Amino acid sequence: MDTNLTRNLLALLARFVSGASVRWIDSQPDTCQRVYFANHTSHLDAIVIWSSLPQAVRMLTRPVAAKDYWSKGPVRRYLANQLFNAILIDREEIKVHQSPVDLMIREIGHTYSLIVFPEGGRSEGREVGEFKSGLYYLCKKRPDLELIPVHLDNMNRILPRGEVLPVPMLSCISFGPPMWLEAGEMKTDFLARARDAVRRLKELE
Amino acid sequence: MDPRTLWLIGTVLMLLASASVVVRILKRRPESGIDAAILETFHLRVRAWWILFTILAAAFLLGHVATVVLFGLISFWALREFITVTPTRPGDHYTLFWVSCVFTPLQFVLVGMGYYGLYSIVIPVYAFLFIPARIALAGDYKRFLERAAKIQSGLLICVYCLSYAPALLMLTLPPLDNGDPDTGGGVRLLFFFVLIVQLSDALQYAWSQIPRRHVIVPTINPTRTWEGLLGGTASVTLIGAVLWWATPFHGGSWWMAALMSAVISLMGFAGGITMSAIKRDRGVKDYGTLVEGHGGVLDRIDSICFAAPVFFHCTRWWLVLNHFMDRIS
Numbered sequence: 001m002d003t004n005l006t007r008n009l010l011a012l013l014a015r016f017v018s019g020a021s022v023r024w025i026d027s028q029p030d031t032c033q034r035v036y037f038a039n040h041t042s043h044l045d046a047i048v049i050w051s052s053l054p055q056a057v058r059m060l061t062r063p064v065a066a067k068d069y070w071s072k073g074p075v076r077r078y079l080a081n082q083l084f085n086a087i088l089i090d091r092e093e094i095k096v097h098q099s100p101v102d103l104m105i106r107e108i109g110h111t112y113s114l115i116v117f118p119e120g121g122r123s124e125g126r127e128v129g130e131f132k133s134g135l136y137y138l139c140k141k142r143p144d145l146e147l148i149p150v151h152l153d154n155m156n157r158i159l160p161r162g163e164v165l166p167v168p169m170l171s172c173i174s175f176g177p178p179m180w181l182e183a184g185e186m187k188t189d190f191l192a193r194a195r196d197a198v199r200r201l202k203e204l205e
Numbered sequence: 206m207d208p209r210t211l212w213l214i215g216t217v218l219m220l221l222a223s224a225s226v227v228v229r230i231l232k233r234r235p236e237s238g239i240d241a242a243i244l245e246t247f248h249l250r251v252r253a254w255w256i257l258f259t260i261l262a263a264a265f266l267l268g269h270v271a272t273v274v275l276f277g278l279i280s281f282w283a284l285r286e287f288i289t290v291t292p293t294r295p296g297d298h299y300t301l302f303w304v305s306c307v308f309t310p311l312q313f314v315l316v317g318m319g320y321y322g323l324y325s326i327v328i329p330v331y332a333f334l335f336i337p338a339r340i341a342l343a344g345d346y347k348r349f350l351e352r353a354a355k356i357q358s359g360l361l362i363c364v365y366c367l368s369y370a371p372a373l374l375m376l377t378l379p380p381l382d383n384g385d386p387d388t389g390g391g392v393r394l395l396f397f398f399v400l401i402v403q404l405s406d407a408l409q410y411a412w413s414q415i416p417r418r419h420v421i422v423p424t425i426n427p428t429r430t431w432e433g434l435l436g437g438t439a440s441v442t443l444i445g446a447v448l449w450w451a452t453p454f455h456g457g458s459w460w461m462a463a464l465m466s467a468v469i470s471l472m473g474f475a476g477g478i479t480m481s482a483i484k485r486d487r488g489v490k491d492y493g494t495l496v497e498g499h500g501g502v503l504d505r506i507d508s509i510c511f512a513a514p515v516f517f518h519c520t521r522w523w524l525v526l527n528h529f530m531d532r533i534s
């Protein structure tokens with residue numbers, strides 16, 4: 001089947017299962033190079049963010065995902081490689097000369113946008129966890145990238161940790177206003193600011 | 206389509222069109238002295254009615270199966286809204302999966318096939334026993350009864366009760382006066398039911414706007430008054446009596462259509478106040494505003510949910526009684 005058609009069908013299916021309503025708060029969808037960073041509570045997160053972008057933007061957006069999960073079995077491999085065009089990161093052995101950040105920068109070139117989850121893994125509770133430093137190093141090397149905070153609500157009830165079958169419920173995805181790494185901004189300050197941007201979207205509900 | 210059905214649809218179209226015109230005119234005249242908020246509520250209602258009418262009309266044209274599928278989808282969406290506002294625990298995940306992906310479709314398949322003996326009990330007996338057992342199996346005993354009751358209530362109100370609306374299509378109706386089988390009767394019965402529910406909602410709201418107000422339960426819903434309930438029910442009873450020709454109660458018994466309308470109005474009130482209580486407890490105003498952009502299906506169908514099973518059973522008893530009377534006379 002035509003890959004683009006399959007992509008659109010999958011996006012529709014993801015929208016239906018997640019019952020997601022999409023809000024852009026002081027922000028607009030755009031095809032410029034961006035990094036969407038979100039809180040991570042469910043395996044569906046990347047798919048749902050990807051499917052809630054307008055089609056033209058979706059074509060240029062690549063989720064960053066864990067290799068150990070997404071390269072298991074032919075279905076996941078097909079989804080990750082053919083449909084989402086995901087950038088798979090090896091979490092088990094991080095090589096010095098091939099850091100995940102370098103890989104991301106090489107893969108996106110000057111066209112693609114990224115979906116990342118800076119908490120590293122899925123957080124257990126409702127609180128947004130501390131951010132790992134990858135987002136900072138990414139921005140340090142490419143300060144031109146626009147950062148868009150994204151908050152996902154209720155996704156962990158649709159497909160909680162360790163479950164396989166999703167329960168259809170309603171969820172809400174909020175895209176926030178763009179931000180950048182300021183010149184000379186310290187790592188911890190920047191990561192705290194980014195985390196606050198996601199948490200602020202949660203409070204707006 | 207038989208002339209009676211066309212008459213009924215024509216009447217509703219005319220009512221809707223005139224309601225739209227009235228809204229347009231009032232909106233252009235801010236000096237008319239009508240509260241803008243009330244006008245806006247009415248405007249939204251009329252728009253929801255147009256959507257409801259269009260969907261119902263389309264489903265009727267496509268046949269019984271399409272109508273059952275349509276109500277199944279509405280149920281599914283309402284249940285999603287219900288579960289979303291109801292706090293559950295991770296241990297309930299598989300129970301919720303069974304409820305929304307197995308019992309909900311099953312109920313509507315059974316309704317579509319007309320197995321009255323099965324669809325009338327599959328949820329209140331089998332599903333209601335399954336739910337606590339499955340939660341227990343998950344091993345989480347915190348607030349056990351409360352969680353089981355929440356899921357059971359959601360399934361009962363959003364799925365079981367609503368499925369009785371399309372079940373009206375499957376009733377065996379008495380033949381027409383000239384002896385022909387009443388093929389369009391089921392469609393008319395469902396249309397009559399939805400019309401009366403919506404009118405009773407609107408008329409109860411309209412009557413509760415009159416100045417002398419006696420609020421029934423101020424802690425639950427400050428807009429529902431005795432004036433609204435009694436006035437709305439009285440008006441809807443009158444309308445039901447006038448529409449008796451559209452119902453299967455047409456064998457001269459206009460009072461039966463009137464009585465049924467009164468029952469629908471009272472059950473609609475019960476549904477509205479129950480849902481208000483749930484919303485009060487959860488601290489949300491509308492199920493729709495909970496997740497921005499969604500219409501709030503549950504807000505629109507609460508009165509249908511409560512009225513449908515009672516209307517179905519009353520009609521069914523009447524049909525059985527009627528048949529029995531014919532036999533002995």
